[in-house]
Amino acid sequence: MIIEAPLPAFADWWAGAATWWLIVVGLLGAAVLVLGLIGAIVRQGPVAGPRSFVRFVGSALGDLVRMSPRRVGAIMRLAVLESVRRMVLAVFVVFIVILLFAGWYLDPGTNEPAKLYLSFLLSTTSYLVLLLALLLSVFSLPNDIRNRTIYTVVTKPVRPSELVLGRILGFSLIGTAMLAATGIASYVFVVRGLDHTHEVVVDSLVAGDSGNLTGRTSLDNGHRHEVRIGADGNGRADVAQDHWHSITAQQRGTETIYEVGPPQGMLEARVPIVGTLLFTDRQGRVGETAQDVGKESKYRSWIEGGTQGSAMYTFAGVTPEQFPDGLPVELNLGVFRTHKGDVSKGILGSIILRNPDNPEIAAAPLNFVAEEYRSDLKRFARELTTSDGDKLDLFADLAPDGRIEVKIVCLEPGQYYGMAPTDVYLRARDASFAGNMFKAYVGIWLQMVVITAIGVTLSTFLNAAVAMLGTFALILAGFARGFIDDVANNQVLGGGPLESLIRLVTQANVSTPLEPGLSTTIAQTFDDLYQGLLRAVVELIPDLGVLSQVGRLANGFNIPADGVAVHMVMTLGYVAPIFVAGYVLLKMREVAG
Amino acid sequence: MDNGVVIRTRNLSKVYRDFWGRQKVRALKALDLEIRCGEVFGLLGPNGSGKTTTIKLLLGLIFPTSGDAEVLGKQASDVTKNERIGYLPEESYLYRFLNAEETLDFYGRLFNMSSAERRQRAKELIELVGLQVARRRQLREYSKGMTRRIGLAQALINDPELILLDEPTSGLDPIGTREMKDLILDLKSKGKTIVMSSHLLADVQDVCDRIAILHQGELKELGRVDDLLKLEDVMELRVAGLSEAAREELVATIERNGAELVSIDHPTTTLEDLFLQIVRDSEARPGRRVTAATTDASATADGTPAE
16 A cells, blocks of 8 residues: 655645646647648748738637637537536446446455445546547538538637537536446445444354453454454454454343444545655665665665665654654565565564664664555654653654654565655545545546546547547557656667667567667667657657546545645646647537538 | 628539439539628529528538539538527427427537527517417427427527528418518518528518529529519509599500500408408417308308308
């Protein structure tokens, strides 16, 4: 359970993003204007061409600023009516049918049932709604042109900008309704589908020394829990399948009835406070990265057990007001074994809380066993002791200015812990799960709006089939934007396309440089040119993948409202130029053949 | 609009090209035309003569290859001119999933009309075109004639000054055709300018003040209908109650003056008039049928032997 890339804070993000947006859109706009002027001169000559071009640009600007809300509303309403009367809402019925069948094959007995349910439902919703957006947006305008219904519209005082914007808004509204309906259905399905309880198997209860009882629960939803019940009769069913239950005892006559509560910790929205990370290597030298164990992913650095290697997280904002119940530190460590050891056991490590300005002031190490693929929450009380047994105050001694250092070491020689900045965090609080689900749906909604805008824009100058293919290609590119970025910036092993082709043919290793020679020079020169072009083009591809926060929801992390705001502005940044492009293309087009 | 000119084209030409920019068809060649306020103007010509291309150019649906067109004092590509224009296309290209009220409401919104105004105007126009009974039915259920009627209603939603009608009587039955022609004359009487294209010459002759005849994209004739149709060297007298003797004397007089008698006969009514008279009679006296006996009787009464 990791979040590789924290969402940027809006305040830190907007200035740089706005500048970059202005550069890209400005350059693109300038290129279009120059090409348009050249085209006009070629078609109409050196005198009439520029005059007609200036008239066109003036008229285009006028169309953009003089749009009528009522006309845009009329086109939007028409798009909605068209969709409704063409039974588009049947997609919702398809979704409900999928939900009905999902109950058969979604196994609540898996290790992370909430993740399974949420991933499945939100992926299904995404596919359906994005497909719907694609089909609605690309067919409408070409159908109007083919059926000539557009004749009776464009002969009214309707500006092409209103036609494009009205359609984008109308189809977005349909998608919004669809998302709202599927979202509510999904929420009910998840909450009801994962809700369960158990019975304490009384025969399994064994009394301990202090009067505590241990035992197990009944097998329900494909799992059972270990049970610990205190002397007062209350206790809890330990974590299994990513959740736990509280247990309360009720006396009925001479009989004690144990009631197991609903699952807890399953549908959650953790709010992490992420710190900064530094490592020490095996000799104790401080650096920003530690060892590389040869894994392809460079996300984590690795510290070697039984050496001076350590990871040091520094967190800010650690105050008694923020953490009145002590310091909750959650770990999501990677483990790399160089020898098998006891595979049934995790790797031993320890956590030390220290004063970042005076590392000599440190709490006694807390030993723990790291397990992969599980979050492990450690709570540190306010009152701590040093290794010598002296008392320490968490806030006054270790975080006098609100900063605290959490040092993690691996204790087993020959084994490694892998860590990244977001793997260890302070779990500040839990946000509302329903609210988090809503924010995840906002992410899908933003994707849907971008796809609708692309579809409508391509359909202004392409026929429906070609516009659909073009939109689909842009969707694929949008979801693979990260990879395309890596290819453009030569971050992919094996080089560019021509170099990769040579490696494929010659079966050369991707990490070994090619033999110097003419063919290598030609291939790498071509790849350099290609990657330069790709770097320019990639900025025009909307990054659809980044808008979705389904992974964050499914992994139980809160989606920060700040991040949602970033994505909304980002979407506006995509949709605005796409809309203008659609408008210009429609204005330039003869709608009658 | 200077000198009451509503439409002016100068050297207006249109060449349709294929994907590679090669010339496919030269649909309109250097059309110079002026249409004045308040007249009914007919564009005549066989299929492919450039009538519809002209209308599309005037509406800004297509762009001229050369030359320019002004409509109501504005460039044809200026959408603001459409505030004062109504257009009925060759076929009523309307959204078939809307009903009549929704259709007119939609087009009313495009003219930025208020809700009350749209409701009032839709009610008036639905009555005008006689679709009260079918106002809530989706257009997909309409007959061709009904679709033409609602198409006409949408063209008039903004009470336009200039109305362009492309083949307005196409698809209409004789009653619908007559009503359409009456409506055109009614609109003319209200000061509207009407431009219609048609290849139904009788319709054009009935309503148009001036016509332009196009052939292969070129303007071949332009002028007032009555002037163009007038045979200057032929005279027609229509006389009622003329006796046989008087008729012979008239013929003799004509011969004596050296003129050539082209024909002397009883005029016939038009089939359209006969049809309309029968339908109106049928509406006035429902249940009356034509039988063999009544047919024979009428034939005998007319002096024609019954077969």
